[in-house]
Amino acid sequence: MSEVGKVLYTAKTRTTGGREHGASRSSDGSLDVKLSIPGSGRIGTNPEQLLAAGWSACFESAMGIAARKKKITLPADLAIDAAVDLNLAESGYFLRARLNVSLPGVDREVAQALVDEADKTCPYSKATRGNIDVAINLA
Structure with missing residues (x-):
């Protein structure tokens, strides 16, 4: 069981399309990245x-x-x-x-x-x- 403590921050993201053709975006918009498979040559992390x-x-x-x-x-x-x-x-x-x-x-x-x-x-x-x-x- 995990330790209970004061929550200092909660990161919230939504990912669609998985690692192959996906994108992830944070709830505040500060993270907005395309996803790709390593070595695929596609744009994205x-x-x-x-x-x-x-x-x-x-x-x-x-x-x-x-x-x-x-x-x-x-x-x-x-x-x-x-x-x-x-x-x-x-x-x-x-x-x-x-x-x-x-x-x-x-x-x-x-x-x-x-x-x-x-x-x-x-x-x-x-x-x-x-x-x-x-x-x-x-x-």
Whole structure:
């Protein structure tokens, strides 16, 4: 059973047409994307790209929270390269993911502590933990 807490925000989208010929639009209109199958050459993004973008943005914010708690200033050129693989096996489709974190100028031990704390607090990390293979690498 999930934890009960105060709802801070609810994202609402409507998707029609699925990943092949679809479109997704948020209720406030700020997200309005066409969807396409990876490698199809059609205009549009796909769910794996959306997951990679959302997760990496959330993870970076979680790192910011961890850094503020430790009174550390994150570098302006901090970057997270996220990769989400769509795989197919006999049992069906599944995902794998990698987050490659770059914290230039931050001591490696300090950087690893920030990454570890972000992994504990990021809602995307929590949602995927134990459900898909994830590697978080410090560059």
